[in-house]
Amino acid sequence: MLSGGLPYIGHAIEFYRDQESFFRRGYHKHGKVFGIKLLGQPMAILIGPEEQSFFFKSTDKELSMEKPYQFLAAMFGRIAFLGSHETYKLHRPVLHSLFTRDQMARYLPVMSQVVNEWLERLGDSGEIELTDEMTHIVKEVAGRCFLGDEVHRRLEAEGFWAQYDALSASLDPLLYNLPLPKFKRRDAAREKIRAILQPLIEERRKQPVDDGFQYLLEQPDGAGVPLPDEVIANFFAALMFAGHETTAGQAAWSIIHLANNAAHRTRVQEEVQSVVGDSAEINHVHMREIKQITAAVQETGRLRPSAETLIREVKEDITLDGYRIPAGWFVMTSTAAAHFIPEYFANPHAYDPARFTERNEGRGFELITFGGGLHKCTGMNFARTEMSIIMALLFRKYELELVTPYEQIGVNRGGSSKPTPTRVRYKLRH
Ligand code: HEM
Numbered sequence: 001m002l003s004g005g006l007p008y009i010g011h012a013i014e015f016y017r018d019q020e021s022f023f024r025r026g027y028h029k030h031g032k033v034f035g036i037k038l039l040g041q042p043m044a045i046l047i048g049p050e051e052q053s054f055f056f057k058s059t060d061k062e063l064s065m066e067k068p069y070q071f072l073a074a075m076f077g078r079i080a081f082l083g084s085h086e087t088y089k090l091h092r093p094v095l096h097s098l099f100t101r102d103q104m105a106r107y108l109p110v111m112s113q114v115v116n117e118w119l120e121r122l123g124d125s126g127e128i129e130l131t132d133e134m135t136h137i138v139k140e141v142a143g144r145c146f147l148g149d150e151v152h153r154r155l156e157a158e159g160f161w162a163q164y165d166a167l168s169a170s171l172d173p174l175l176y177n178l179p180l181p182k183f184k185r186r187d188a189a190r191e192k193i194r195a196i197l198q199p200l201i202e203e204r205r206k207q208p209v210d211d212g213f214q215y216l217l218e219q220p221d222g223a224g225v226p227l228p229d230e231v232i233a234n235f236f237a238a239l240m241f242a243g244h245e246t247t248a249g250q251a252a253w254s255i256i257h258l259a260n261n262a263a264h265r266t267r268v269q270e271e272v273q274s275v276v277g278d279s280a281e282i283n284h285v286h287m288r289e290i291k292q293i294t295a296a297v298q299e300t301g302r303l304r305p306s307a308e309t310l311i312r313e314v315k316e317d318i319t320l321d322g323y324r325i326p327a328g329w330f331v332m333t334s335t336a337a338a339h340f341i342p343e344y345f346a347n348p349h350a351y352d353p354a355r356f357t358e359r360n361e362g363r364g365f366e367l368i369t370f371g372g373g374l375h376k377c378t379g380m381n382f383a384r385t386e387m388s389i390i391m392a393l394l395f396r397k398y399e400l401e402l403v404t405p406y407e408q409i410g411v412n413r414g415g416s417s418k419p420t421p422t423r424v425r426y427k428l429r430h
Contacts (some may be wrong), residue, residue: 045337049365122355141386166189194301255394258395295354305368310335314330341366347382
């Protein structure tokens, strides 16, 4: 058990103040497995590739997501990964049907189109606030990929996306049940989202359209039955939530890192020029070849992971590294600690995409930006593709320069590690 816990609240103050330093303190003091308490809940922290592999390879019956992610179920109900193992088995095929190879082939041109329209609007030179711009682009991509242009606009006008600010602001794994104003706003946002989606579901039942949303309506679940309306609405709302803040944050950080790192930026720009040339669209062949961009996105995922902690409940006593972790405890992995272990990532605090292109670092469970095992992020390819397309088209067109000094850019603590407001100046490349 890590020292410093207080009666009842345990380590909550230190945990909330700065997770990264907190986990590092535990790792340096006790190694890869140690205990903490958060508001009376005992938790074992697991740090290191073997321990993380154990975490991700365990089944839902051994390590369950249901209780630790109740704060998310408060927003979206007990769907898929927020429900029991039985619910997850039923919903998983529907979840994955949205991200098949065929579906991805349809999303790819939409992503390029959204980014090109944005670049067109930016003109030859100017200054933007990057974090807001990325949040806008990511919503636009998700809306247009899954709903099509027209319905996306309609939902936007009805206030669909506006509700997500209240949802993001309410992310809190510990206090989510208290009658605080932020949770009341969360509940109101959840009801508003359902009220907006229900007429769309009814409309689509009468008149099907060939897009991602329709898949949710028609794809049979694990028992061969289509999902009920309420589950469809919750599913869609949850997917948009899982995808937009995370991707927006990492896209913004990826651009910040590249703007701040001339050597890798040059590699990226040369690569885009030779692989993509003047093509307006980034296709799947380009995607395979833009290795410097892939590495830049990966390195950002390592340094600024969107999900800082992943949690499960121990359902049956387990033994790990000689410790018994009893049923009822939670186990937690932390990207904030795992991605900075010098044994696995050389000079871990440095931005260095070459660790992936030249040194083969992070090939196993050392790198857990998107989780791993059964619950590995369903939207990983979608998010990576989107971030790569944004970077490729943006850096092909412009030279970028940080107006907000790099050292002053912090992490906007709201569950997704988005950068604080960051101004960037751009001008056409010659
Ligand atoms: C950079 C962007 C993203 C990051 C860093 C990210 C990260 C993660 C992580 C770490 C998990 C595992 C959670 C756990 O094991 O407890 C996860 C799961 C998940 N993510 Fe993402 N995600 C991103 C984008 C997306 C997008 C774009 C979508 C969909 C539109 C999405 C949908 C999901 C879903 C549905 C799960 C649950 C999978 C399951 O339980 O089977 N994510 N994500």
